[in-house]
Amino acid sequence: xxxxxxxxxxxxxxxxxxxxxxxxxxPLVLITGLPIVFIFFHAFKxxxxxxxxxxxxxxxxxxxxxxxxxxxASRSAxxxxxxxxxxxxxxxxxxxxxxxxxxxxxxxxxxKLKFKGRDAMFMINQLALMFVAVAVMIPRYLIVxxxxxxxxxxxxxxxxxxxxxxxxxxxxxxxxxxxxxxxxAYMDGASDFHVxxxxxxxxxxxxxxxxxxxxxxxxxxxxxxxxxxxNDDSLKSLAFYMNTLxxxxxxxxxxxxxxxxxxxLIMFVPNLVLFCILQKHVMNTMAHSGIK
Amino acid sequence: MSKxxxxxxxxxxNKNGYFFCAPYMILFATFILAPVIIAVILSFTNFNTxxxxxxVGLLNYINLITSDDVFMKYVLPNTVKYAxxxxxxxxxxxxxxxxxxxxxxxxPRTIFALVLYSPSMTTGVxxxxxxxxMFTGDQTGYINSWLMDIxxxxxxxxxxxxxxxxxxxxxxxxxxxxxxxxxxxxxxxLLNVDESLYEAAAIDGVKNRxxxxxxxxxxxxxxxxxxxxxxxxxxxxxxxxxxxxxxxNPTPGYAAQLIVNHIEDYGFIRYEMGxxxxxxxxxxxxxxxxxxxSKKLFGDD
Numbered sequence: 234x235x236x237x238x239x240x241x242x243x244x245x246x247x248x249x250x251x252x253x254x255x256x257x258x259x260p261l262v263l264i265t266g267l268p269i270v271f272i273f274f275h276a277f278k279x280x281x282x283x284x285x286x287x288x289x290x291x292x293x294x295x296x297x298x299x300x301x302x303x304x305x306a307s308r309s310a311x312x313x314x315x316x317x318x319x320x321x322x323x324x325x326x327x328x329x330x331x332x333x334x335x336x337x338x339x340x341x342x343x344x345k346l347k348f349k350g351r352d353a354m355f356m357i358n359q360l361a362l363m364f365v366a367v368a369v370m371i372p373r374y375l376i377v378x379x380x381x382x383x384x385x386x387x388x389x390x391x392x393x394x395x396x397x398x399x400x401x402x403x404x405x406x407x408x409x410x411x412x413x414x415x416x417x418a419y420m421d422g423a424s425d426f427h428v429x430x431x432x433x434x435x436x437x438x439x440x441x442x443x444x445x446x447x448x449x450x451x452x453x454x455x456x457x458x459x460x461x462x463x464n465d466d467s468l469k470s471l472a473f474y475m476n477t478l479x480x481x482x483x484x485x486x487x488x489x490x491x492x493x494x495x496x497x498l499i500m501f502v503p504n505l506v507l508f509c510i511l512q513k514h515v516m517n518t519m520a521h522s523g524i525k
Numbered sequence: 526m527s528k529x530x531x532x533x534x535x536x537x538x539n540k541n542g543y544f545f546c547a548p549y550m551i552l553f554a555t556f557i558l559a560p561v562i563i564a565v566i567l568s569f570t571n572f573n574t575x576x577x578x579x580x581v582g583l584l585n586y587i588n589l590i591t592s593d594d595v596f597m598k599y600v601l602p603n604t605v606k607y608a609x610x611x612x613x614x615x616x617x618x619x620x621x622x623x624x625x626x627x628x629x630x631x632x633p634r635t636i637f638a639l640v641l642y643s644p645s646m647t648t649g650v651x652x653x654x655x656x657x658x659m660f661t662g663d664q665t666g667y668i669n670s671w672l673m674d675i676x677x678x679x680x681x682x683x684x685x686x687x688x689x690x691x692x693x694x695x696x697x698x699x700x701x702x703x704x705x706x707x708x709x710x711x712x713x714x715l716l717n718v719d720e721s722l723y724e725a726a727a728i729d730g731v732k733n734r735x736x737x738x739x740x741x742x743x744x745x746x747x748x749x750x751x752x753x754x755x756x757x758x759x760x761x762x763x764x765x766x767x768x769x770x771x772x773x774n775p776t777p778g779y780a781a782q783l784i785v786n787h788i789e790d791y792g793f794i795r796y797e798m799g800x801x802x803x804x805x806x807x808x809x810x811x812x813x814x815x816x817x818x819s820k821k822l823f824g825d826d
Contacts, residue, residue: 242627243634243716254625258637261622265701271667272655287670297561339549348542354550361557363759363812369805371574372563373556382557395553398706405748425541439713446759447706450646493654504646508612512639 251285266367272501275494276300283491306478306492312467314474321471324389328452332394333445340403341433345415346425355404362397374461388462389470393452399444406440407433442511449507454500475500566801578799585803596804599779600787603692604765604811610696612761612815615703616754620711622704624738627715638712645705645760653770656698660684660771685772688780695768695781705760707753716751718742740793747823754819758812784808 237383244251274281277295307314342348343355373392382388410433418428434441459473553744572578584812589596622641626634644652646675659667669681684690718741723731726741743750765783768776774790776782782790792801 242718242720244628244630247630251629254628255633258625258629259621261618262640265644265704268652268655268659268701269643270642271659275658286665287674288665288667289668314719335549335552338545342542342545346542346545347537348539351542354546357558358553359755360813361561362755363809363816369557369560369564371792372560372567376559378553392554392556395549395557397553397557400549400553402706402710402752405752408748423676425539425545429545436591443706443709444628444714464601477808490654490658494658497652501646501748507642508642512635 237356269501272494272497275491276498278491278494280491292499298325299491303478303492303495303499305475314471316467317469317471317474320386320389321467324386324393324470325449325452327386327390328393328446329448331390332396332399332448333441335394336396336403336443336444337437338390338429339400340407340437341429343400343404345410345428345433347414358397358400362401369428370457370461373457377462383462384465384468389455389458389468391453392458392462393448396444396451399447402442402447403406403437403444406437410436446508446511450504453503472500554642564802564805567799568806570799570802572802573797574798574800581799583666585800586807588805589799589803594793595775595779595782596787599782600784603779603782604784606692607696607765608761608811608815609765611699611703612758615700615761616707616757618700619708619753619757620750623712623715624706624742626712641704642694644702644707652679652702653767656694656767656771657685660694662686686777687709688778691768691772691776691781695765695771695783698767699761699764702764703761705756706758707756710749710756711746711753714746716744717744743823751819751823754823755816758815758819762808762812784811 238413271290274290274292277297278292279294279296279298282289282292282294304314307317343351377388378391382391414432414436415428420434423431454472455470456472456476459469463469465479478492478496528723567578569580570578571581571584626637629637661667661669662681662685664670664673664681665679666684668684669678672678673681682690682692722741722745723737726737731737731740762783762785765785766789768774768781768783769786769789772781774794776786776788785808788801788804788808790796791804
């Protein structure tokens, strides 16, 4: 019998030995995916199918009725849907870009530069990772208020920029960039800033992509800012508006279920699309990048 | 690992570090650290959000241990059960799934990973609607209708009010959405393990994939394993809010009352912020215990 040769992760082609992996994974994938598929079907169900008994999983006559009702509801509320969309886009883009710039810079410093208090900073960030957000809502509000940010876009942007998870993740990845690369750059006369831009950033692309997804999800679905920091309805986010649709009496009626499902879908799809784009990038860079 | 490494020219002290950290750290201190500190301080006070908080020492903690029956009888056991199944169980499941996916070809792996991760994109508002529709308590509910079709039950079950089913449902939803960031991190780590290590290990006498997993794979991706452990456990606790979204707060008979719901209950329903803060600190400590165990398992030293 041939000796065991060791196998490779990420195989190039399908082999029989992978069948048992599929037997384990596929059922779990189906169970996980069905509820998501259900939301898609439900959002496109016409009234009579929402009321159908016994309830049907699959939509036979898809319709945009639920989405139409959703848009109508926003028109009757006084503030056009486009305003909420604009607010959410502005906030999301600002937060994602500032957050990535600041966290990658901090991750680089915490991992590769020596200075007093570095380890303390990282420890504190790590502790914050474990704090459950519900508990800090009130103190957070007090601070936002003291800074005079209430009813400004700043209140929706600044508090969301520091994401301990993102920094933690980025720092873990920067740790794996070999010091020899950086030393070589120093030998060539590169500055710290140069090292950050030319060496660190390209090598941690996978982590940046992952951090981008995390920050995006955090901002896109954030309700805290709209609920607590903003009184002016015209400054609130799309997530807030969608939540008013799903949380009020509508969910209790069968007709409301369709609208809620449509709203859920609108909030979910951008996440899905972004993840599809970046996940490909994550997987590719992960498998072939030089981080060892 | 990084503690002992040195970057030649600037191995001693590099003040540029402060400039790189400053933007993040200032915002972090303002919006995360300061609120956390204020929460800890509040836990030693009696604070009803209107009057200025008054110092009560350890009273909140003493009350929590000695006279909060709901906490001791329902919240703590529920939380332990939930954390073990969703936190620890979800973590093991994440690893096994990621490992299986890493041994597949790229296309199915990408699709499966996407599906498994998708519940984590939908946390918050979106999915409550889904579960409410699924678990509707009469025969028009999907779960009821299916179970009646295949003859498991004869009458519809009022899922979200029935104390027997509530915690299992919340645990199920928790597991469903536990393939989150941790899962992705493990998958990425698995795909990044240096292939030459496997060849070397085979020469050194590693005989099968299981030994490979234990002796090569896991030790060489400790950072991801540790990160995933922390994220899974924190995620599990944070997803606990789904209980009150599904069944109200307090949940019927406190059946699915988890520690986060207890915090909400005291913080936002009774406005006893001091007491709520004390419960939060206890939660922080529980998470800390889990993460210390993870660090023992996967830490550098």
